Amino acid sequence: MPDATGLELIAQELREAEGLGEGVVLETLFFRERATLTIDPTLILPVLEQLRGKGYAFMSSLHGVDYYPHEPRLGVHYELLDMERVDRITVKLRVPSDVPEVDSVTDAWPTANHQEREVYDMFGVVFKGHPDLRRILMPEDYEGHPQRRDFPIGGEPVLFTHNESDRIGARR
Numbered sequence: 206m207p208d209a210t211g212l213e214l215i216a217q218e219l220r221e222a223e224g225l226g227e228g229v230v231l232e233t234l235f236f237r238e239r240a241t242l243t244i245d246p247t248l249i250l251p252v253l254e255q256l257r258g259k260g261y262a263f264m265s266s267l268h269g270v271d272y273y274p275h276e277p278r279l280g281v282h283y284e285l286l287d288m289e290r291v292d293r294i295t296v297k298l299r300v301p302s303d304v305p306e307v308d309s310v311t312d313a314w315p316t317a318n319h320q321e322r323e324v325y326d327m328f329g330v331v332f333k334g335h336p337d338l339r340r341i342l343m344p345e346d347y348e349g350h351p352q353r354r355d356f357p358i359g360g361e362p363v364l365f366t367h368n369e370s371d372r373i374g375a376r377r
Contacts, residue, residue, distance in 0.1 A: 207294065209235040215259065215294070216242060222255050239295065246281075246298040246307045253283065253296065253310055261285035261294055264314045269324035273354035278302040279330050283310075300330060309335040327352035 207215060216230040225248055232243040244252050253264075263286040270280035277299040285294050300307055309332035311318045321332040322341040329350040332338055340347065349356055 207235075207240045207292065209240075212240040212242070212294075215240075215256075218259075219244075219252060219255055222251075225251055225255070240293070241295040241297060243297045243299070246300050249283075249296075249298060250308050250310060250313065253285070254313065256285055256294065256296070257313075260287040260289060260292070263288055264310075264316050265293075267310075267317050267320040267324065269328035269330055269352065271328060271352065271354045272299065276301055279305045279328055281307060281324060281330060302329075305330045306333055307331075308333050309338075311335055326350070329353065 212233050212235050216233045219225055219229050219242070220227050222229075229245050229248050229252060230242055231245060234241040234243070242252075264283060265286045266282075266284040268282050270282060272278050272280055279302055280297055280299045283296040285296065286292070298307060305328075307330060309317070309321055311321060311332075312334070318336070319341060321335055322338060324330050325332060325335075325338055326340045326342050327350055339345065343351065
């Protein structure tokens with residue numbers, strides 16, 4: 206993994222890359238030997254292509270995150286791997302819950318196909334340009350996104366001695 210200095214050098218290269226600009230990298234974080242870039246979500250495709258050119262040619266995973274109650278609320282994390290140097294970097298982006306859209310990367314990274322569908326299904330992030338964006342785990346007519354932190358859990362209430370009278374009163 207790039208060390209803290211290496212991460213800052215990668216971030217600087219992205220800022221200086223043609224077509225990306227100074228605002229491409231919103232934050233860098235090197236924590237517990239993990240290098241993370243938080244980027245502008247509108248630039249996900251060119252950022253991943255730049256990183257591929259640096260050797261990060263394998264996308265090992267793509268997953269969703271809910272930062273509830275903070276906005277922008279929904280996140281997508283891309284884990285990239287350089288197989289020659291055995292080096293890893295995480296690319297994060299965040300989108301608001303009222304317009305949770307980001308460009309699909311399936312054309313450049315075919316392994317992202319089903320992973321984007323899962324994030325769409327579980328979190329509601331819409332991947333623009335995805336070839337087959339539909340539910341993958343839940344039924345097509347299912348309402349809501351069950352991995353969001355405000356999703357109602359449901360089920361039966363657990364009765365303890367302090368609320369046993371509520372149960373008795375409900376029978377009457």
